[in-house]
Amino acid sequence: MSLTERLPRILTARGWGLAAAGVLSLLFAQFLGRRDLLYLGILLILLPLVSVLVLRLVKPRFTVHRTFAPQSMETGFTTTVTLSVASDGPLGGSVAMREQLPQRFGDAPEFHFPARHPTPSGVSLYEYRLRSAARGVYDVGPVTAGFTDPFGLGISRHTLGGTDRLVVTPSPLDLPYSPLTGVRGTDGNAVTRRNANPSDDDVMTREYRHGDPMRRVHWAATARHNELMVRQEESVTTPEATLILDQRQASYGSGFLSAFGGDPDTDSSMLSSPTFEWAVVAAVSISAHLLERSYSLRFVDETGAPALQRSVSAPWPGDEEFLGQTGLHGIAQGLAALELLPDPAKRTASSSAKRTSSSSSSSSAKRRPATDRAVAVPFGDPMLDKLAGLKNRGPLIALLGAISADEARDLGQAADYGSQSVAILVSERPRDLHSVMDILRGAGWHVVAVTPNASVATAWAHLDTPPATVTSSTAKTTLRPGTGSSTDGSSADTVGSGVHS
Numbered sequence: 001m002s003l004t005e006r007l008p009r010i011l012t013a014r015g016w017g018l019a020a021a022g023v024l025s026l027l028f029a030q031f032l033g034r035r036d037l038l039y040l041g042i043l044l045i046l047l048p049l050v051s052v053l054v055l056r057l058v059k060p061r062f063t064v065h066r067t068f069a070p071q072s073m074e075t076g077f078t079t080t081v082t083l084s085v086a087s088d089g090p091l092g093g094s095v096a097m098r099e100q101l102p103q104r105f106g107d108a109p110e111f112h113f114p115a116r117h118p119t120p121s122g123v124s125l126y127e128y129r130l131r132s133a134a135r136g137v138y139d140v141g142p143v144t145a146g147f148t149d150p151f152g153l154g155i156s157r158h159t160l161g162g163t164d165r166l167v168v169t170p171s172p173l174d175l176p177y178s179p180l181t182g183v184r185g186t187d188g189n190a191v192t193r194r195n196a197n198p199s200d201d202d203v204m205t206r207e208y209r210h211g212d213p214m215r216r217v218h219w220a221a222t223a224r225h226n227e228l229m230v231r232q233e234e235s236v237t238t239p240e241a242t243l244i245l246d247q248r249q250a251s252y253g254s255g256f257l258s259a260f261g262g263d264p265d266t267d268s269s270m271l272s273s274p275t276f277e278w279a280v281v282a283a284v285s286i287s288a289h290l291l292e293r294s295y296s297l298r299f300v301d302e303t304g305a306p307a308l309q310r311s312v313s314a315p316w317p318g319d320e321e322f323l324g325q326t327g328l329h330g331i332a333q334g335l336a337a338l339e340l341l342p343d344p345a346k347r348t349a350s351s352s353a354k355r356t357s358s359s360s361s362s363s364s365a366k367r368r369p370a371t372d373r374a375v376a377v378p379f380g381d382p383m384l385d386k387l388a389g390l391k392n393r394g395p396l397i398a399l400l401g402a403i404s405a406d407e408a409r410d411l412g413q414a415a416d417y418g419s420q421s422v423a424i425l426v427s428e429r430p431r432d433l434h435s436v437m438d439i440l441r442g443a444g445w446h447v448v449a450v451t452p453n454a455s456v457a458t459a460w461a462h463l464d465t466p467p468a469t470v471t472s473s474t475a476k477t478t479l480r481p482g483t484g485s486s487t488d489g490s491s492a493d494t495v496g497s498g499v500h501s
Helices: 013-032 035-057 219-225 274-291 324-336 344-349 351-355 359-366 381-388 405-417 430-443 456-462
Strands: 062-069 072-074 078-087 095-099 110-113 124-131 136-140 143-148 155-160 164-169 190-192 205-207 229-231 235-237 240-245 296-301 321-323 396-400 421-426 446-450 476-480 484-488
Touching: 013 035, 035 155, 062 164, 072 078, 072 324, 078 095, 164 324, 219 229, 240 274, 274 296, 274 321, 274 324, 274 396, 274 421, 274 456, 296 324, 321 324, 381 405, 396 405, 405 421, 405 430, 421 430, 430 446, 446 456
Parallel strands: 072 164, 240 296, 240 396, 396 421, 421 446
Antiparallel strands: 062 078, 078 124, 095 110, 095 143, 136 164, 143 155, 205 229, 296 321, 476 484
16 A cells, blocks of 8 residues: 555645645755745645645535436346436536445446536536346445545545435246146137126127128127127136245255355345245246236235235335236336345344344345234135135246145145146255155145256246156156156255256
8 A cells, every 4th residue: 555545535645745845845944944945835735734625615516317227127137327417516627436336246437527528518427337147126326526626635525416226136037838828819818718707798799790600690789789799709818827936034044055145134135045046036937928928927925915015126015916018027126125034033043143233234124124024824824715716717836945844735725726736846955855745746736846056947847747656755756957857766866957846
């Protein structure tokens, strides 16, 4: 570290040099008895001091505006940040500015005001790009600036503007065709013989077209409309699906990799784990797969409550039904900041440490919704009652962690409520879930178990294969991408990105 960097940041290198020259002049004036050196020394010392005083009294006023394009970005993609800075008063000299960024985004950009080519109104525009490999909500800004006097002697640092929230959503993956989605028409809707509203003749009829048989003429509607109307024997209805996402730390918080899932008390990470991150990516991918095929998707958690109700980034936290691109946007936004529900046992053990945390971490915690909620039994009666009211109204898909055998028995009762019921279990040790998989299969679920290194597309495609016939508690089917499936009663472990069925 140089000498100028060790000195207090109230003067520039030029200012400190001028002050040092003034001190030397005073010393030589004392030894040589020269009055002119005395005046020169006083002048050289006063100039930096006056510069510092002026900078402290005259506080600059700036207008800072920040935009993102796109407003929210997906993981692995970039967003362009446009920063517009304008001075609200006269300004002399150049100002060095620095944009404050979360540590995850690397080095903060630096720039000088005014820009080389400002707009006719005097606004300076700056652009830079951000990229994140992890989902989350990040505060970008504020801008810090070091102001100097016209002579470049003193320096004063100020914070300009505030912060803007950048939402990084999980990026959906392309999933292969699945019979779960059924047969679709050209518009993505399902054709059914069931009328959407049997009591409404206008819905059941349409205008007569050349070639329609006369036996299909609806005489009552013809008399009312004063033109030939025929019965609409087939109606188009919106297909439905239900997605369950287990969000408990107890389901995803075990294993070697989970120990490095991040500190929930820091601004740069959330309470998560590699297995839960896999489940989040699977959730947004399945949602996109269904919504793009005109499904009406119901998204709930393990208690039957709206899945995104605890997310600070969810535009509609209380909603559980989503449709179309608007619904996909809402799900992606909500999943951006969705955290694990803390395990009560671990939360109690760490309560003393949280009470002694720093003030910065406390301010970060204020931005999160309260994780305490009414005690609800996972896969209990509230969720089963809700699913029972949706019986045979589309597929039922469950994204689960390492659930217990008792929880598997409770969830198994919901197998009859979906036209097809499938479950994907993610764990660092899928072979430990064989008993849970057997319980779900026995109840009628189609089940696969994956590691957090597995491909979401491979797991989704594997749901279409016929379930393996289990002859004993140790005989399982292991699928590794690119290698096909094999049955091995002695080795059911997963190597790399494996899928268990």
